[in-house]
Amino acid sequence: MDDIREALMLGRQSDGKPVRRPLSPHLQVYRPQITSVLSIMHRFSGMALAAGTLLLVAWLVAAASSPAAFARVQGFIASPIGWLLLFGWTAALYFHLLNGIRHLAWDLGCGFEKPEYHRSGWMVVIATAVLTVLTWIVGLAIW
Amino acid sequence: MTESALGQSGTHSRRVMRSSLALARGLGAAHSGVTHWWVQRLTAVALVPLSLWFIVAMLHLLGAGQPEVARWLQHPINAVLLLCLILASFQHMQLGLQVIIEDYVHNKLTQLATLLVMKAITLLLALSAIIAALKLAFSQ
Secondary structure, three states: OOOHHHHHHEEEOOOOOEEEOOOOOOOOOOOOOHHHHHHHHHHHHHHHHHHHHHHHHHHHHHHHHOHHHHHHHHHHHOOHHHHHHHHHHHHHHHHHHHHHHHHHHHHOOOOOOHHHHHHHHHHHHHHHHHHHHHHHHHHHHHO | OHHHHHHHHHHHOOOOOOOHHHHHHOOOOOOOOHHHHHHHHHHHHHHHHHHHHHHHHHHHOOOOOHHHHHHHHHOHHHHHHHHHHHHHHHHHHHHHHHHHHHHHOOOHHHHHHHHHHHHHHHHHHHHHHHHHHHHHHOOO
8 A cells, every 4th residue: 555545445344354445437347338438449549549650650761761661661561460450550540530520529519418429339330340341342452 | 619718717707716817818727728628629620531531542552662652742732631640640649648648647757757758759750750751752
């Protein structure tokens, strides 16, 4: 216990056994809902996209360095790991983009009714899947 | 944004003692935060069309060699849009990562250090992308 606030986290069961109280927001007792899951996924996809900028910067810097360096980066992207990263990046980008539009609508005060944010949430999930698959079908057809 | 912020301060002024200058600035006790919120929304709105353009551009450049990428960036419209995308996305990214760090890193000193490292890395990445894009755009 290195923090005075932690004293409030300790309690006793009816038989006197000491227990550690659960930390808010009590994720372990709540059933996952579309609202909370998408909110968490918005953060995770944002972090994934931040990591993905490394690939974008590597791609640009290699293109600006030499054709040989560029070929190395293209080779990495065309490898199985590269494909997996690129697929994850596509899905994360579409999800963050679509859920971001949902957030912007909320900022304008729209879509706060329960049926509305449930419907928009599922629309984001479905649209992310459709657009990701569609982009890869187009991409593979071109490649 | 300005209107609603002033509107809220205006209604508060009848109950809360605040100077006229503080009301005009509308910054509140933390002196920041509105700008963070507003810039994150502005960059988000800009990134909607820019991201869609970028996906189409990347599909167009699939499997392209370095000379083709250079030729693509030599077109001024592509160069300008890519620079807009770089500026908006790295700004949006550092604002978002800042909130995550502030939420989960509780120790004040560790939090400050993490924030500074994150901002430094973001700046380095953004500058690398900008310089690379400009070099390609001005290449022959």
